[in-house]
Amino acid sequence: MNFIDELTEALIPEYARFLDTRIWQVLMSDEKSGGGKYPRPLDLWKHYLWETYHYTKHNGVNQALCVRHTPTTEKRLLRAQLRHAIEEIDHDFLALDDLEKMGVDREEVIKSRPEPETQAFSSLIFDLVLRERPIGRLGYSFWAEGCLNAEQLPLVAQRVRYHFDLPDDQMTFLVVHAELDKGHSKAAIKAIEEHVKTDEDKEAVIYFGKATCRMYYHFLEGVFDKFEREQEQLRQLERTAQLV
C-alpha cells in the first residue's frame, strides 16, 4: 500500500465524524434554518466564521514556523513551507470580510477570545510544529485542503446558500477556498510524496493528520455549543419580555 492510501485509510474514521457534528446536520437538513427552533438561525453561521477567524489567523504563521526545525539543506521543502504560508497568511480576513458584510464589527471579532476548542486546535498545530517533527503538518494539510473529499467545500457552500440566503460576496471564505483547494489538494499530495520519506516522517504525518481531524471535530461542536448557549439566552429574554 502506498503511503497516500495508508494515510487516507488512517484518516477516514476521524474525518467521517464531521458528519456527526450538529452544525453539519443542520446544514444538510432540508428543514430551513433549524425549523424555527432557534430565534436567530443565521447566528450559527456567524459563530462558525467568528471562530474560524481565530484559527485561520494562525495558519500561515504556524505553517511558516515549520522552517525552525526543518534541516537547512532541505531547500525544496523549506520553500514549499514558506510559499504555502504566504498563501494562507490572509485567509482569516475573508472570514472577517464576510462577517462585516453581515453587520458584525470587525474589531470586536479581532479583540475577542476564541472558544477553548478553537484555541486548542491552533495550539495543537503550533506545539507539534515547534516541539516535534514539523513534516507532520502535511497530515493536516492533507485533509484540510480537501484530499479526502474534494466536493466537501462546494457542498457546504451550496447548503449555506440554501439555509441562509446569503449572496456569494458574503460567502467569500467558502467560495474562495472551494476554488483554491482544487490546486492545494494536489500540492499537498505532491509535497507528501516528495518529502515524507522515513518511517518517523510517516508516523508523524498520520498522527498529526488524525489529531487535527479530531480537534476540528471538537472545534465544530464548540461552535455549536456557543450558538446553543446564546440561543437559549435569547429564548429566555423573549419569554421574560412576554411576561412583562
Added chain:
Amino acid sequence: MNFIDELTEALIPEYARFLDTRIWQVLMSDEKSGGGKYPRPLDLWKHYLWETYHYTKHNGVNQALCVRHTPTTEKRLLRAQLRHAIEEIDHDFLALDDLEKMGVDREEVIKSRPEPETQAFSSLIFDLVLRERPIGRLGYSFWAEGCLNAEQLPLVAQRVRYHFDLPDDQMTFLVVHAELDKGHSKAAIKAIEEHVKTDEDKEAVIYFGKATCRMYYHFLEGVFDKFEREQEQLRQLERTAQLV
C-alpha cells in the same frame, strides 16, 4: 469582588461539566464496574492513567517554560514557577508505577501516542505559556490543585477503591496527589494574590483557567471514548469466539 472570587465564579460552570463526563458517572454509580456492561471494567482506570501519564509528563516542563517571557526582575515569581516545576517534574512516573503494578508494560506506555484530546490539552498549555502571558497558567493551577473543590481527589480515590478493589500502592497517583494538593491549593491562591496585578494578567488567568478546564473535560471524554472503542472490540471478539 476580589479576584479569587471572580476567578471562582468564572470557572465553576466549566468545572461543573466534569460531573457530566461518563468516567465520573461510572465512578460515582453504586453499580460496581459498569454493571457487567464492559468485558474488562478495570481497563477504564488503566486508560485514565495511561492518558494521564501523557499530559503530566509535560506539566513540570511547561511550568518551567513560564520563565521565558516572565520579566527577569520578577524574582519571586520566577522562583515560584521553577519550584513548582520541580515538584511536578516526576508526577507522571506515579501513573506509570500504578500501571506497572497492574501489569501494563512501562515502555509501551512511554512509546505510545496519546489520544488527540490528551495531546491538545498539553499543547494548549505549552502554546499559551510560550506565545501569550505566562502568568495565565496560574488559572490552570487554580482548579487543577483543588482550589475549587478540595474534596474531589479523596472522593475519586474512594470511588476507585470501591469500584476496582485496588490497594493504595496501586493508586499512588491519586493518593499522593490528594495529599500534595492540600498544600498546593494554598500555594496557588497565594501566588495569584501576589502576582496577578493588571487587568491583562487577570484576563489571562481567567481565560487560561476556563480553557484548560474545558479541554480537561474533553480529555476525560477522550479517555472514555478510547475505553468504549476497545470494549466494543472485546465484545465482538467474544461473540466471534462463541460462534466457533
Added chain:
Amino acid sequence: MNFIDELTEALIPEYARFLDTRIWQVLMSDEKSGGGKYPRPLDLWKHYLWETYHYTKHNGVNQALCVRHTPTTEKRLLRAQLRHAIEEIDHDFLALDDLEKMGVDREEVIKSRPEPETQAFSSLIFDLVLRERPIGRLGYSFWAEGCLNAEQLPLVAQRVRYHFDLPDDQMTFLVVHAELDKGHSKAAIKAIEEHVKTDEDKEAVIYFGKATCRMYYHFLEGVFDKFEREQEQLRQLERTAQLV
C-alpha cells in the same frame, strides 16, 4: 531628522569598523595575496565562504521566524517577512557552490561546526527575533542589504578577482548578491518607512542594526583568526619538512 537618517547616523560608526578588519585590509591592499606572508593565501577566501555558509543558512529561517511575534493583523508586514525569507532561503548554497568549484568538499562544510563568532552572529538574530520585537530585524537588513554603501559588494568582488584570479562562476555568492542588493536595499528602506512606527519599534531597529553590525565585525575577525591559525600550522609543517 527622519528615521532613515537617524538610523544611518547610528550605524555609521559600527559599519566603519569593517574597514579595520584584517580581511578588508588584505583585500584592499595592492600587494597581491598577502605579499608571500601566507603559504596558501586563497584559503582566506575559502574560510570566508565556509563561515559565510554557516550564517547564511540560517538567514531565511530567522527571517521567517519574525512572523511568530508579529501581530496577525499586520498582513503587509507578514507577507514582506515571508517573501524576504524565501529569497534568502538558498543563498547559503551559493557559498557552497563557490567552495565546491574551488575543490572544497560540500558535505565537509555542511557537517562542520562554525567558528564561535559565526554562531554567535546567527544566535543573536534568532534570539532577538524570538524573544524581542521582530521588527528590529529590519535594522540588520538595512546595513546588510547595502543601504549604507551600495558600492561595497561590487568593490569586494573586484578586489577578490584581483587578489585571487577567480572567474565569476567561482564568485557567485558575491556576484549574485551585488546584483540582488540593488533591489533589496530599496525594499529594506521601504519596509522601514512603512512598518517602523512607534518609538519602541525605532529603538529596536537601531539596537538590532548596531548589534548585528558589531557582531559581523567579530565574524570577519574570527574568519581571519581561523585563517592565521591554519597558516601558522602550515608554516610549521614546512619548517619541519626542511629540517628533515
Added chain:
Amino acid sequence: MNFIDELTEALIPEYARFLDTRIWQVLMSDEKSGGGKYPRPLDLWKHYLWETYHYTKHNGVNQALCVRHTPTTEKRLLRAQLRHAIEEIDHDFLALDDLEKMGVDREEVIKSRPEPETQAFSSLIFDLVLRERPIGRLGYSFWAEGCLNAEQLPLVAQRVRYHFDLPDDQMTFLVVHAELDKGHSKAAIKAIEEHVKTDEDKEAVIYFGKATCRMYYHFLEGVFDKFEREQEQLRQLERTAQLV
C-alpha cells in the same frame, strides 16, 4: 582519556585567552588604577558589573529552558537543570546591589541595552539551548563554575580590592560567587559524568564550552572598549574645560 580530561584539553586554549584581555591585564598590573591613564578608573569595574548584570539576568532563565528539549524520562537531569536554574535566578541582583552601593542608579542599569558582545553572549546560550542539544550547556557550566581554575574568582576579588579599595559589601557579586563556585564546580563535573553519554552529547558539550568561552572573551573586551570610549570622552571634556 576520560571525557572530563578531553573537555579540559579542548577548553584550555580558549580559556587562556582571558589572560590576554585588557581588563585582566589592568587588574593584574601592580600599577594602581591604570597609572593615572584614566580619569575615572573605578568606572572600569562599574562597566564590568553593568554588563555582567545584563547576561547574568538571563542565566537562570536559559538554564531552565534546557528542559524544553530534554526527554521527559530523564528525571534526574531535568531536576538538576531546574535546581541549578533556581540557584542562578537572582545572581544578577548581586551585580545591581554592588552598583547601587557605588552610587549607580539601579533602574538606569535595568532599562539600559547591553553592549552587543554582552547580548550575543546570552543569545548564543539561548539559541543553542533551544535549537540544539541542551545537554551542551554543561560545557558552559564547566568553565564558568570554575572547573578549570578554582582560584580564579578569589584572585579577581583580591585584585579588585587592591585596585579599587572596595569593601567586601560592595563586592558581593565576586565574594558570593567565589564561595558558591566551590560547590558548583563539583556539581558541574558530577552532572557531566552522569548525563553526558553519547558522542553527540560530548561533541555538543565541547562546542558549547568552547563557543561560550570565546564569546566571554569578546564580552570582556567589549566591556573594556565601552570603558575606553567613555574615558576618552572624559579626557576631551577635561581638555575643553582647560581651554576655557
